[in-house]
Amino acid sequence: MKEKSIELLNKAVADELSAVHQYMYFHFHCDDQGFDLMAAMFKRTAIEEMIHVEKLAERILFLKGEVDMTLAHSVKHVHDVGEMLKMAAGMEEGSANDYNMWANECAQNADAISKKLFEELVGDEERHQDQFEVEMENLDKYGENYLALQSIERSKSNSGGAGPQ
DSSP, rough: HHHHHHHHHHHHHHHHHHHHHHHHHHHHHHHTTTTTHHHHHHHHHHHHHHHHHHHHHHHHHHOOOOOOOOSSOOOOOOHHHHHHHHHHHHHHHHHHHHHHHHHHHHTTTHHHHHHHHHHHHHHHHHHHHHHHHHHHHHHHTTTTHHHHHHHHHHHHHHHSSSOOO
């Protein structure tokens, strides 16, 4: 029974590690383009995904399993912010769906703690998905001006002053 939980928990580790790598990649590129708020959002999400890896690994070790640190997939080289958000929302939706199914499998194998962990992760993944979808809606609503405002704010803070009065 615990072997199935360990297998599912390791699948989640691979998923979460891939998300960390992808979101940090997005963070670097948003930061490079001057989109500070987007960069910070992707970095914050990557850190939350790292915390997920830690929780999953702790559970695997408690079950006397081996933590597999293999990535589920490699980083996709996406530079367009709209595409980043679309990809991120899709990743989160997929994870939430998987974790819901895996919670049920753990319950069927009498592993209530792993079930509860997957249920907690579903809540986080749905929150991340919502966050990315809100940003996509803002980008659709305000267009490239939405991103330009972030670059303007960076320029103001880098210039050391407020500019002409």
